[in-house]
Amino acid sequence: xxxxxxxxxxxxxxxxxxxxxxxxxxxxxxxxxxxxxxxxxxxxxxxxxxxxxxxxxxxxxxxxxxxxxxxxxxxxxxxxxxxxxxxxxxxxxxxxxxxxxxxxxxxxxxxxxxxxxxxxxxxxxxxxxxxxxxxxxxxxxxxxxxxxxxxxxxxxxxxxxxxxxxxxxxxxxxxxxxxxxxxxxxxxxxxxxxxxxxxxxxxxxxxxxxxxxxxxxxxxxxxxxxxxxxxxxxxxxxxxxxxxx
Amino acid sequence: xxxxxxxxxxxxxxxxxxxxxxxxxxxxxxxxxxxxxxxxxxxxxxxxxxxxxxxxxxxxxxxxxxxxxxxxxxxxxxxxxxxxxxxxxxxxxxxxxxxxxxxxxxxxxxxxxxxxxxxxxxxxxxxxxxxxxxxxxxxxxxxxxxxxxxxxxxxxxxxxxxxxxxxxxxxxxxxxxxxxxxxxxxxxxxxxxxxxxxxxxxxxxxxxxxxxxx
Ligand SMILES: Nc1ncnc2c1ncn2[C@@H]1O[C@H](COP(=O)(O)OP(=O)(O)OP(=O)(O)O)[C@@H](O)[C@H]1O
Ligand SMILES: [Mg+2]
Numbered sequence: 001x002x003x004x005x006x007x008x009x010x011x012x013x014x015x016x017x018x019x020x021x022x023x024x025x026x027x028x029x030x031x032x033x034x035x036x037x038x039x040x041x042x043x044x045x046x047x048x049x050x051x052x053x054x055x056x057x058x059x060x061x062x063x064x065x066x067x068x069x070x071x072x073x074x075x076x077x078x079x080x081x082x083x084x085x086x087x088x089x090x091x092x093x094x095x096x097x098x099x100x101x102x103x104x105x106x107x108x109x110x111x112x113x114x115x116x117x118x119x120x121x122x123x124x125x126x127x128x129x130x131x132x133x134x135x136x137x138x139x140x141x142x143x144x145x146x147x148x149x150x151x152x153x154x155x156x157x158x159x160x161x162x163x164x165x166x167x168x169x170x171x172x173x174x175x176x177x178x179x180x181x182x183x184x185x186x187x188x189x190x191x192x193x194x195x196x197x198x199x200x201x202x203x204x205x206x207x208x209x210x211x212x213x214x215x216x217x218x219x220x221x222x223x224x225x226x227x228x229x230x231x232x233x234x235x236x237x238x239x240x241x242x243x244x245x
Numbered sequence: 246x247x248x249x250x251x252x253x254x255x256x257x258x259x260x261x262x263x264x265x266x267x268x269x270x271x272x273x274x275x276x277x278x279x280x281x282x283x284x285x286x287x288x289x290x291x292x293x294x295x296x297x298x299x300x301x302x303x304x305x306x307x308x309x310x311x312x313x314x315x316x317x318x319x320x321x322x323x324x325x326x327x328x329x330x331x332x333x334x335x336x337x338x339x340x341x342x343x344x345x346x347x348x349x350x351x352x353x354x355x356x357x358x359x360x361x362x363x364x365x366x367x368x369x370x371x372x373x374x375x376x377x378x379x380x381x382x383x384x385x386x387x388x389x390x391x392x393x394x395x396x397x398x399x400x401x402x403x404x405x406x407x408x409x410x411x412x413x414x415x416x417x418x419x420x421x422x423x424x425x426x427x428x429x430x431x432x433x434x435x436x437x438x439x440x441x442x443x444x445x446x447x448x449x450x451x452x453x454x455x456x457x458x459x
Contacts, residue, residue, distance in 0.1 A: 048365055049364075050361055050364065050365065079367070079369075082364065082365060082366065082367045083367045085365075086365070086366070087361075087362075087365035087366075089358060089361070089362065091356075091358050093356075093358035093359060093361065093362035094362075095359065095362070095363075095377055095381075096381065097380050097381050097384065106363075106366065106368075106376065106377075107366040107367050107368065110368055110372050110376055111366070111367040111368060111372070152362075155362075155366065156365075156366065158366070159366065159367060
């Protein structure tokens with residue numbers, strides 16, 4: 001589903017990602033852990049072109065972007081990737097001027113050119129799935145953080161993505177609201193959704209992940225099953241990181 | 246007072262032109278502002294530079310001078326405009342510069358996450374601008390733009406110098422005829438005031454209506 005080959009990324013002089021190589025199988029749930037500034041968000045954002053790579057190649061949901069390709073080819077491939085993936089942000093990023101339903105169906109109307117009726121039907125089903133049917137006509141500012149993030153998940157699911165990318169989906173939430181969001185993500189995992197999740201929730205990572213990736217200073221330091229990673233981390237850096245948690 | 250009442254229809258006609266010039270200039274000005282604001286934020290360097298020069302020149306020169314240049318100055322280039330079109334063109338160009346600054350600020354104030362969420366869900370840059378960024382920016386720009394609009398209403402009095410018979414000039418014409426000053430000037434002052442507060446009131450209601458999502 002995802003293949004990353006020799007991905008490097010710089011911000012000016014700062015090397016943020018250094019020769020990353022990674023594969024994610026269909027239906028696999030990956031959690032990315034690592035200290036702040038290790039490049040987790042940047043890696044995720046390279047997967048759908050919110051950041052462009054300095055060098056390397058990615059393949060997501062059947063579309064390939066290589067930095068050697070022409071600009072136009074890259075843009076087209078990113079566009080295909082975006083049509084087949086969904087992203088959930090730490091700050092939710094809901095559209096404040098649209099209702100909950102309006103948020104969820106925006107891409108269906110604008111990108112897919114669905115009719116209003118068809119999109120509304122789909123949107124209502126998605127809201128039901130995240131348990132927010134009764135909020136369909138409310139504006140996001142009236143929702144709790146947990147509710148907003150569930151709407152954001154429904155919005156990302158609208159286009160029937162093959163992959164979901166989560167960037168610390170619960171980090172901006174009050175502790176008592178974390179559970180409801182994680183429950184939705186676990187549900188998706190059960191349904192077989194391919195997911196890449198950056199998170200600081202260790203318990204959750206352990207429970208939901210098929211594989212844990214540990215990053216530090218722009219490299220994948222180690223990876224493995226949750227059990228092996230949490231019980232017997234292979235590297236000193238991972239041990240240090242886990243001890244601090 | 247009687248003399249004013251006798252000539253109310255004439256003054257009303259002046260007020261009508263004042264309103265007409267204000268509304269039309271505001272409309273064209275908004276279109277110019279949208280183009281210039283986007284050009285300054287997203288344009289290629291030469292386009293960005295031109296947009297910036299336009300804003301700088303207009304904001305750095307008196308509106309009265311701009312009006313005179315459009316009406317009298319363009320004649321040198323073989324362009325002879327009627328007073329009313331000249332007034333509307335000059336004021337549109339002028340207001341466009343001010344509004345573009347307002348709009349640019351509003352566009353820049355939209356958090357980057359909005360764009361990213363839209364891009365991530367497959368919207369193109371143009372769709373993102375049209376569906377996500379612009380609607381939010383316009384709501385932010387409305388209160389300051391409303392003030393510009395009311396300022397504009399008063400600025401229209403400047404076009405009396407190029408013989409557009411708006412409210413001020415219609416009073417001046419009557420004064421020239423009857424040699425009575427205060428009643429006419431006071432009446433038009435009152436009419437300007439009524440129009441300004443009327444617009445303020447409408448704008449406030451509009452703002453309230455648009456603010457439901459906050
Ligand atoms: N737009 C940017 N411009 C310049 N530097 C950036 C930019 N975005 C990220 N960085 C830098 O790149 C490095 C990696 O950032 P990134 O956000 O990927 O880390 P992270 O692992 O997600 O951290 P956190 O856990 O704090 O979210 C950091 O040093 C950060 O300061
Ligand atoms: Mg991050």
